[in-house]
Amino acid sequence: MKTTRHELPGRTREAACVSASAALLALALLQACQSSTRPAAPPPPPPAPPAIQRFAGNTASILAGQTVTLEADFLNGTAVIQPGNLSPTSGVPFQVTPSQTTTYILTVTNGAGVLTQQTDSVTVTPAASGLALLAGQFNGWGNADGQGALARFYGPTGVALDGAGNLYVADEAKVRKITPVGQVSTLAGGETHGYVDGPGATAQFNGLRGLGVDQAGKVYVCDAGNCAVRTITPDGQVSTLAGGTYGLADGVGALAQFAAPEGLVVDGLGNVFVADLFACTIRAITPNGAVTTLAGLANTRGTDDGTGAAARFQAPAGLALDGSGNLYVTDLLNPSIRRVSPAGEVSTVANAAFASPRGLALDAAGNLYVADAGLVWMLAGDGTWSTLAGSRTNRGAVDGAGAAATFGNLWGLALDGAGNVYVTDPNNKEIRRITPEADVSTFAGCAQTVPDWADGAGGSAGFNAPAGLAVDGAGNTYVADAQNFVIRKVTPAGQVTTLAGQPGLGGLADGPADQALFGLPRSLAVDGPGNVYVVDVLYDVIRKLTPQGTVSTLAGSPGTPGNQDGTGAGARFIFSLDNGLAVDGAGNLYVATANGVRKVNPAGTVTTLADSSALGEAEGVGAADAYRDLTGIAVDAAGTVYVADATYRFVVAITPAGAVSTLAGSPSLDGGVQDGQGSAAGFSRNMASLAYDGAGHLYLADDSTIRKITTRDGTVTTVVGSPAVQGTVPGPLPASLFQARGLALDPAGRLLISVPDAIMRVTF
Secondary structure, three states: OOOOOOOOOOOOHHHHHHHHHHHHHHHHHHHHHHHHHOOOOOOOOOOOOOEEEEEEEOOOOOEOOOOEEEEEEEEOOEEEEEOOOEOOOOOOOEEEOOOOOEEEEEEEEOOOOOOOEEEEEEEEOOEOOEEEEEEEOOOOOOOOOEEHHHOOOOOEEEEEEOOOOOEEEEEOOEEEEEOOOOEEEEEEEOOOOOOEOEEHHHOEOOOEEEEEEOOOOOEEEEEHHHOEEEEEOOOOEEEEEEEOOEOOOOEEHHHOOEOOEEEEEEOOOOOEEEEEOOOOEEEEEOOOOEEEEEEOOOOOEOOOOEEHHHOOEOOEEEEEEOOOOOEEEEEOOOOEEEEEOOOOEEEEEEOOOOOOEEEEEEOOOOOEEEEEEOEEEEEOOOOOEEEEEEOOOOEOOOOEEHHHOOEOOEOOEEEOOOOOEEEEEOOOOEEEEEOOOOEEEEEEEOOOOOOOOEOEEHHHOEOOOEEEEEEOOOOOEEEEEHHHOEEEEEOOOOEEEEEEOEOOEOOOEOEEOOOOEOOOEEEEEEOOOOOEEEEEHHHOEEEEEOOOOEEEEEEOOOOOOOOEOEEHHHOEOOOOOOOOEEEOOOOOEEEEOOOEEEEEOOOOEEEEEEEHHHHHHHHOOOOOOOOOOEEEEEEOOOOOEEEEEOOOOEEEEEOOOOOEEEEEEOHHHOOOOEOEEHHHOEOOOOEEEEEEOOOOEEEEEEOOEEEEEEOOOOEEEEEEEEOOEOOOEOEOOOOEOOOOOOEEEOOOOOEEEEEOOEEEEEEO
16 A cells, blocks of 8 residues: 655654744743742731730639639630639630639630740639638629629619720619729719718719710719709719709709609710600700700600600600710610601611610711610611620520520610620629620629529529528538528538428428428527427417427417417417527527517427516616517527517617616617617617627627627627628628528537528638
């Protein structure tokens, strides 16, 4: 076969191959050249170094073995705390329990593995003596100042921030100040409600609501109970800007009238705007106190938009002010957000699914934040709504992120420059903080606990109005858990069990302890063999619980009150709420009744040791009152009985023969708590239990204090708490208490105290 070859015209095949190779070489050279001139990609930036922003906690007032709350705020890394090898989350409180002076060291290391780190430390030094929790849960009520969770509030409502980041809170009859690190103090006001201008604690308020702060740091507050708007200078001087009587009138200063000033905001010129809740209006106050009505018609409810008096509100509550002078108003009973222009033109901004909107604030971007019952809303500048934190249906006092957090019933709201939202939670007695990332924490205060029944150890146990206490020779404490209708036992280590009665079920039934029923157990005593005696106030009887677990009625006729000596059911008593009970070494009981002091022997025979007439003669008040509010009672080794008379505020002594004398106190002091000797000492109107220490000293539960009385000469001193401070706050003495009721001393000389939901222990 003949093969035909086809040559490229004018070129040989070899030449073509050479040409192709040259082209490939040129291309390779070009690529190499381009590669050599292209700049190299920059290396990744080094990871940001770790930064500790804050490491602190409530370390100022603790006892050995007491729980301490710390909080670490840090950036750009992971953290560890020694000792304990703890791994905290930034901004989330955690707890430690030091038994001695301990320095906790926080180390934050860069998360990328780079060996760069930052450290900080907190030293906790427990005190050797003071007030500590034995069992139960702290009650959040009170007015105690302190750091963070050690502060107490009665009912925080209005809230506002100054330029330095200090938070001001309206709290019933006080205005409180909270620094950026959570230190709470009282700016003005006291324990007494009233209407008094003046400096600091001498001033009086009555039901504070919304407040605001001007550029000079002056605080303006709605005093709803006094129908007034008051001012407070930075040093605590209180005066009235406008109002002071109930009404609807405009005018200057005291000539103006308010119905219920609720919300308040102040502008840069010192003009004050007030939401007058009951008057259904928005009021304006000039710096010289001239009051006018900006929008709404006095005492006329409605939902109409319009200008000035043509507009209608149902219940204007919270206020916020934007940079253009527009007011934003929460209309509580017409759940909506309204806007009021500087000219008084009212329009409706939003009708979201509100429940009861109150506090609100605006940020620099025009986002609106609203406190609405159990949640916080955010209305963005583009008109979209979202929930920042909380829940419509779940209520509580749980910190956490977003919807995982729970609130009670939110009231006031303020916003700082960093985007943190502060809300008052009056149901929980707390101030809560919400970060821009929606993390909720407790900034100040202690959650109001829900009374409950629960056996367990220490803080896991639950009580409901524990009253009388008694301690046996082994140091076990017996508790009359009144509103749970049971008798509880607390070991020295704080382990709580239920001895007798059925939790939550009241009644009258003797028999085996777990089948017995109590009506209202209030006072207790325990004898040497371990029998527990109980004053059952509801049925006017004395019950007995044996160590074998049997409940019987020792003396008195159930449901048949009276003043009759006798044996067993033949005796009659009339008990008030806090009549005391004590036992001597021979097993005789001494009980304070409305008619006097009675003695009950082990067989149940009742005799009268001293009646109301004998008490009155010894106290110098005569026998005008057939009934006395005799509360605490104690007996010493010689058989002398000591009784607290809350009607006339005396402590009296009664010999075994029935001779009565006054040991300390005087009705002329009109309920004032005052230390001193004999008649120079004063007690409150809330005298409760007495306990005797065996060494010549009585201890008296006296409202928010514990008083020590020397039986030899009647010298009275205050050893726990302060008469001006309410709130159970553990720590070194004097610490503080809220409504101390029951008292007992253990074999080690430590004092046991019942407060509304816990048993506290004092080490002297």
